[in-house]
Amino acid sequence: MTRCRLCGSAALASVVDLGATPPCESFLAADELDRPEPAYPLHLRVCTECWLAQIPPLITPEETFQEYAYFSSYSTSWVEHARTFVTEAVDRLALGPEAFVVEVASNDGYLLKHVVDRGMRCLGIEPSVNVGAAARDNGVPTLTAFLGPETAAAVRAEHGPADLVVANNVYAHIPDVIGFTQGLRALVADDGWVSVEVQHLLTLIEENQYDTIYHEHFQYYTVASAIRALASGGLALVDVELLPTHGGSIRLWARPAETAGEPSRRVADVLAREKAAGLQELTGYAEFSARVAKVRRDLLKFLIEAAERGETVVGYGAPGKGNTLLNHCGIRPDLLAYTVDRNPYKHGRYTPGTRIPILPPERIADDRPDYVLVLPWNLRAELTEQLAYVHEWGGRLVFPVPELIVVEASR
Known part of the structure; x- marks a missing residue:
């Protein structure tokens, strides 16, 4: 690149x-x-x-998303996040029964099903054939396509302009930032709204979240860079929310530039935080690589010492971020016997590169391991509760990022 x-x-x-x-x-x-x-x-x-x-655009979205292994509905907290968003967006934007909502990268309909439940018109645009089929099976109208200006124009011609366009956790996934943003603008009404959720580079750097760097994510945004990206397609940022999702995300509220008006005070506040963190100069990035190396050393030391003590360590979850971590650390089945996942699509398969078996979650209770390494650390609150049973036999949960933490059973 x-x-x-x-x-x-x-x-x-x-x-x-x-x-x-x-x-x-x-x-x-x-x-x-x-x-x-x-x-x-x-x-x-x-x-x-x-x-x-x-990162370099070495893998095309077409290669990644024709058949996709991630189904959003398998995360309880993510489904609740989507439900809350729909409720708040309807109130905030005063969306009535005639409103039209479009979600880009709508996955299995986890968000739009809440729109359907309200009796409102909606459409999902989802590139993955298998995931889009699951959405349609769940009653969510879904078009199998990648978003660009042409697709957006065709959708607008058939369905009319959207009052709200939602793009959650997709703005990082497309190498053609300008074309995608032009597509968002083509979908939305001149007086409509675009809501974009994407991981915040500020927390990625500050919290050492390097495992969220992987080939599906072509870029990583600050509010400052997002403003420029949105402007490339004719959109202007008017508000921003800081979210805890994915370890720290930003929700960008944008409108067509000609009707947007002045940005909120929250936009200025976050821009000031980013500037204070040095993210508009190289100093803000200088120590990141060294801190990443320490995560690798600490996790490998823990796994090697556990193996030498004859203790068993298994994984929980098989998320994309987990595969960055496993490959960067060089972890193989001799250190992590297997991992489990709620998504049956992954059962009987193996993690890319590291070849670790993926099994159903019930296997943990059957084997009663000494440690469970939680790979989707961003769901810590949800998974600490779900995996509380591990403490029944003296097992402990391990979170590798932003630093290694071993969770002892509460007394």
Whole structure:
């Protein structure tokens, strides 16, 4: 990668180099274990002109999302997050029964089902064939497509302009930032709203969340860089919310530039926080690589010492971020016997690169391991409660990020 995908500058500076890893959602079937497995460089750089952090676009979205392993509805807390968002958005925007809501990257309909329940018109635009089919089975109208200006124009011509366009956890997933943003603008009514949720680079850096760097995520946003990205398609930021999701996210409220008006005080406040953290100069990124290396050393030390004591460690979850962590640390089944996941699509498969078996969650209670390494650490509150039974036999939960924490049973 020689130029920034947003502003075209060649002034790209290294932030952290995680080596080469396979695509994080390319789980392997048993009959694929003896085949070659492609790996791609995972090197995060930041543009010193527009401050968009980015990785090289080595894998196309088409390769990742034609058949996708992630179903949002398997996360209880994420479904509740979506329900709350719909309730608050309807109130905030005064959306009536005639409103039209479009969600881009709508997954299995986890969010739009709440819109359907309210009797409002909606449409999901989801590129993954299998996940979109699941949404339609659940009664959520879903178009199988990638968003760009042409798709957006076709949707608008057929359904009319949207009062609200939702783009949760997709703005990082598309290498053509400008074309995608133009698509958002083409979907939304001239007096409508666009809501974008994306992980905040500020918390990624501050909280050492390097495992959220993977090939599905082409860029990582501050509010400052998001303002420039939205403007590239004719949208203007008018408000921002700081969210706890995914370890720290931003919800960007945008409108067509010609009707947006002045941004809220919250926008200025977050921009000031980012500037104070040094994220508009290279100093804010200088120590990140060293802190990433420490996470790797601490986790490997823990796993090796547990193995030498004859203790068993298994994993919980098989998220994309977990595969960045496992590959960067070089963890194999000798240190992590297996991991489990609630998504039956992944059962009987193996993690990419590290070849760790993925089993149903019930296996943990059957085997009663000494430690359970929680890979989706961003769901810590939800999973600490769900996995409380591990303490019944003296087992302990381990969270690897932002630093290694072993959770003892509460007395």
